[in-house]
Amino acid sequence: MFKVLVSDPISDLGISLLVEASDISIDKKTGLSEDELVAIIGEYDALLVRSQTRVTERIMTAGKSLKVIGRAGVGVDNIDLDAATKRGIVVINAPDGNTITTCEHTFAMMMALARHIPQAYAKTIGGEWDRKSFVGVELRNKTLGVLGMGRIGSEVAARAKAFGMKVLGYDPFLTEERADKLGVTLATVDEVVRGADFITVHTPLTPETRHMIGKAQFEVIKPGVRIVNCARGGIIDEQALIEAIDAGRVAGAAFDVFEEEPPAADHPFLKHPKVIVTPPSWRFYGRGARKRRDRCFRAAAAYFEERAVQKRRQHAPLYPATCLRSSSRTSRSPASSEASPRKSPMGLSRRSMSLMQANWPTSTRSH
Numbered sequence: 001m002f003k004v005l006v007s008d009p010i011s012d013l014g015i016s017l018l019v020e021a022s023d024i025s026i027d028k029k030t031g032l033s034e035d036e037l038v039a040i041i042g043e044y045d046a047l048l049v050r051s052q053t054r055v056t057e058r059i060m061t062a063g064k065s066l067k068v069i070g071r072a073g074v075g076v077d078n079i080d081l082d083a084a085t086k087r088g089i090v091v092i093n094a095p096d097g098n099t100i101t102t103c104e105h106t107f108a109m110m111m112a113l114a115r116h117i118p119q120a121y122a123k124t125i126g127g128e129w130d131r132k133s134f135v136g137v138e139l140r141n142k143t144l145g146v147l148g149m150g151r152i153g154s155e156v157a158a159r160a161k162a163f164g165m166k167v168l169g170y171d172p173f174l175t176e177e178r179a180d181k182l183g184v185t186l187a188t189v190d191e192v193v194r195g196a197d198f199i200t201v202h203t204p205l206t207p208e209t210r211h212m213i214g215k216a217q218f219e220v221i222k223p224g225v226r227i228v229n230c231a232r233g234g235i236i237d238e239q240a241l242i243e244a245i246d247a248g249r250v251a252g253a254a255f256d257v258f259e260e261e262p263p264a265a266d267h268p269f270l271k272h273p274k275v276i277v278t279p280p281s282w283r284f285y286g287r288g289a290r291k292r293r294d295r296c297f298r299a300a301a302a303y304f305e306e307r308a309v310q311k312r313r314q315h316a317p318l319y320p321a322t323c324l325r326s327s328s329r330t331s332r333s334p335a336s337s338e339a340s341p342r343k344s345p346m347g348l349s350r351r352s353m354s355l356m357q358a359n360w361p362t363s364t365r366s367h
């Protein structure tokens with residue numbers, strides 16, 4: 001019997017995928033502190049989280065039986081990947097689950113900024129017919145700077161091109177060839193800061209990207225720029241941004257992520273007339289996106305299913321978790337070629353498993 005702990009609020013569909021898999025028992029205990037998790041994690045084989053639980057090295061050290069951490073969503077910055085890799089714990093996520101949702105939300109934020117939509121709406125429903133205060137700007141012929149040209153950044157760039165914008169892209173892994181294909185001009189952070197009318201960030205939050213746009217950048221930034229952050233709170237220095245807006249250097253900002261979430265009631269963004277805020281865009285998931293995100297549960301279920309089949313057929317030793325990372329390696333495993341069915345009891349073919357496992361971001365060792 002494999003024991004799974006679900007420590008964040010997670011969709012019933014996702015959980016039902018696990019329940020269907022054999023030999024799994026699931027406990028749902030949300031809102032636990034690190035100490036509380038450390039106290040109980042020892043009895044679990046898997047931990048399933050969204051973004052609230054910070055899966056620290058301390059938790060993994062206490063999780064003596066921990067084999068899998070499932071992240072229902074994209075970012076894995078709440079999981080200490082180095083610690084997981086050291087311990088051979090497989091980390092599964094669903095990276096493309098909300099790419100389009102987040103891209104479209106970013107674009108909606110950019111347009112709301114350009115047209116002052118939330119401010120005009122508030123005034124209009126308040127009974128004022130103010131046709132003068134909300135003169136907007138057009139996106140056409142403006143320059144958009146995209147910091148982080150991965151899945152979401154590339155989708156945003158494609159939409160910006162369709163709106164007649166010029167796109168400057170910065171990403172250490174963006175090749176000239178790929179940039180050409182996307183119709184994006186490769187640029188440095190400094191060129192983006194000095195040249196863009198709109199800037200949007202789509203990087204993970206790392207020591208390199210924390211305050212990537214901070215005091216120094218705001219001093220040289222193109223006057224009148226508008227800034228969007230729908231990636232991770234902390235990539236843009238919030239305090240420096242407010243100062244730059246108040247100094248008239250930045251025309252406005254739209255954020256759905258914050259250095260502290262949820263932002264405190266007296267956070268300057270919440271009252272500022274030039275700042276638009278929403279909760280993170282993954283809150284606005286459609287059904288399809290939720291299904292894609294639930295791949296993480298399917299992969300976790302398939303993982304346990306495979307191990308259960310192995311165990312039942314008493315092929316010792318269990319083949320290593322690393323085999324699950326590619327179907328070719330799996331088929332070379334003597335145990336798997338004989339013992340594994342073409343389809344698992346929950347209907348997952350080997351091919352669909354390896355597709356899901358292509359999303360796994362860490363390397364693993366055997367258990």
Ligand SMILES: NC(=O)c1ccc[n+]([C@@H]2O[C@H](COP(=O)([O-])OP(=O)(O)OC[C@H]3O[C@@H](n4cnc5c(N)ncnc54)[C@H](O)[C@@H]3O)[C@@H](O)[C@H]2O)c1
Binds near residue numbers: 204
């Ligand atoms: N607000 C939300 O609701 C929401 C939803 C989904 C994703 N996100 C976040 O958006 C971000 C982007 O997601 P994605 O799916 O496009 O990820 P991705 O991994 O496809 O792209 C991230 C890109 O950032 C680049 N990058 C890394 N370090 C960089 C640096 N120092 N400078 C510039 N670029 C750097 C990487 O090379 C990569 O191309 C992630 O942080 C993710 O967690 C937020």
